[in-house]
Structures are given as C-alpha cells and as structure tokens.
Amino acid sequence: MISAQLPAQFIIAGIGTEIGKTVVSAILVEALQADYWKPVQSGAADDSDTETVRQLISNPTTQFHPEAYRLSQPLSPHAAADLDGVHIDLNAITLPRTSNALVVELAGGLMVPLNEHELNIDLVQRLGLPIILVSRNYLGSINHTLLSIECCRSRNIPIAGIVFNGPTVTTSESFILTYTTIPCLGRIGQETSLTKDVIRHYANQFTELIGAR
Template sequence: MIPEHFPTQFILAGIGTEIGKTVVSSILVEALQADYWKPVQSGALEDSDTETVRQLISNTVSQFHPEAYRLTQPLSPHAAAEIDNVHIDLNIITLPITSNALIIELAGGLMVPLNDHELNIDLVQKLGLPIILVSRNYLGSINHTLLSVELCRNRNIPILGIIFNGPTVSSTEHFILNYTNIPCLGRIGQENQLTKDVIRNYANQFAELIRSR
C-alpha cells in the first residue's frame, strides 16, 4: 500500500506523446497497489491503456475506473472528439470515488488540447492533484522537460518528481535534475519485452524509492 508520507492520489504527465506513461503507470499501480484511471482515451479502444495496465500488473487490489471519454480515433483528444461529434466538457470529468490510492494518466502532454479552449493542464488544475512528470531522453527532451516544469510552476501545480523512461543519457538527466531541483523518483530502462515479471521487478524498486522519501 502507499506510504503514509506520499500523496494518495496523483497525475502522471508526460513531456510529450509516446513517452511511456502507460508503462510507468503500470509500475506505479503495482508498486502502490493503486487504482488506475485514464480520463480520456483516444483510439485503441479494444486495446486501451487501461487494458494494458490491467494486463501488466499482478496485484488483486487495484481497481480500474472507466474513462470519462472513449474516442474512436488515435488523434489529439480535441480532434478525435470532433470526428466523433463529441464535446469534451471538463465539468463532467470528476475523480472516481475510491478509498484506495489513485493514479491518473493524461492523454498526451500537458499542452494537448481537449477542446477548442481547454488543455490537459486545465484538467490537472481542475482535479487539483500533484503530478509526476515522465521524461524520455531524445534530442529536444531537455527543452520539453523544462517547459513542462515551467508550465506547472507558473500554474502552481506541485511536481512530486521526475521519472526517466528509456535509455539513460547521464548528461541530460543531470542537467534536468540540477536545473529544476526536482527529485528523480526512478529510472526505467529500455526493455525488449514488457511482462508481469518485468513490471513487478520495477515496482519493487519504486516502492523502496518512494518509501525513502
């Protein structure tokens, strides 16, 4: 279960798309035996991120809460919603009722539009929860990570820490952590295959890291 000093509910935000938020979600859900919720799913409805996390974890405590919006096209939510003739209304996206810890995964990065006027960052503010930022090393990732941090700080959104996913580039990670003064909660290597055992092994490592904070 989640340690006493760590928030019981938080949001996983990425510095962009295809960063690995769902893999990180699976690890943290397993580590904390937390519930999982993705408010907006765009495309892949038969193989959704919710189903991916469900298939990768081993514990029997976690519950999976239904998405507020399930959109048929693998596009930015505002574009997918337009195709489906749906308007994403932040007022009807409300936190699931649960007595368990809860991990919330955003659809894409913080500045991804949900409708013509509102972004993921607006949903984060509405939910009123801190975030964990998922970063991945690639050319431009320093810029994207620092912009994400600056955006959250400008909006007074607490950042619990950064998780690096994928191949390690020490100089990049060192600069990001030194410049932002945000703690690293852990690193996930480049895995050839994701299995329950792989997720469980990382979950054990993250549980220890989180307990130490």
C-alpha cells in the same frame, strides 16, 4: 502502504507522446496497489491503456475506473472528439470515488487540447492533484522537460517527482534534476518486452526508492 513522501493520488503526465506514461502508470499502480483511471482515451478502442495496465499488473487490489471519454480515433483528443461528434466538457470529468491510492494518466502532453479552448493542463488544475512527470532522453528532451515543468509552476501545479524512461543519458538527467530541484523517483530501462514480471521488478525498485527518500 503508501509512502508518506508520495501523494496518495496523483497524475501521470509526459513531456510528449510515446514517452512511456502507461508503463510508468502500470509500475506505480503495482508498487502502490493503487486504482487506475484514464479520464480521456483516444483510439485503441479494443486495446486501451486501461486494458494495457490491467494486463501488466499482478496485485488483486487495483480497481479500474471507466474513462469519462472514450474516443475512437488515435488523434489529439479535441480532434478525435470532433470526429466522433463529441464535445469534451471538463465539468463532466470528476475524480472517481475511491478510498484507495489513485493513478491518473493523461492523454498526451500537458498542452494537448481537449476542446477548442481547454488543454490537458486545465484538466490537471481542475482535478487538483500533483503530477509525476515522465521524461525520455532524446535530442530536445531537456527543453521539453523544462517547458513542462515551467508550465506547471506558472499555474502552481505541484510536481511530486520525475521518472526517466528509456536509455539513460546522465548529462541530460543530471542537468534537469539540478536545475529544477525536482526529485527523481526512478528510472526505467529500455526493455525489449513488457511483462508482468518486468513491471513487478520495477515496482519493487520504486517501492524501495520511494520508501528510502
């Protein structure tokens, strides 16, 4: 059952690239037995993030919804679309119909361009779902995390919580949480390999933490 304190449908956004959005998506898909959808996929035509999540979860309930745009090159979506001769039209991207919980994963950070005039954050606004922000500790990550939060707040996009992925830096995380007053939904350690058992382990932790908040 979905915790009353976590929205039934939400968007996984990151403070940048290679932050761990797909790992967090897999964990929350497993924890909630939710459906998964990545509206725009750049690159990894044979090994997409959808396939990665599919290989990492264990529950029999999750449904995987097809991408609205699947682009061949591992570039920013606007550049990948240009190479493929495609124009990403936000009007063509609509939430899949499902009665289940839904995890939506963005392609890159909030300010990544989708076309000449629109960004990921415009897609977030159009979809009308709250976000869960994935942060990772590195030099400059406080700035990137706070900028992402300010971008959302300036557009009245609700943030359901933050997930920290990778090695813990207590001073950075404590400052972010205190300054923003956004709840931490959980932490993911630096794992040497990702398996179904690892995802299930974190999914159980998230279920307990979310249920206890």
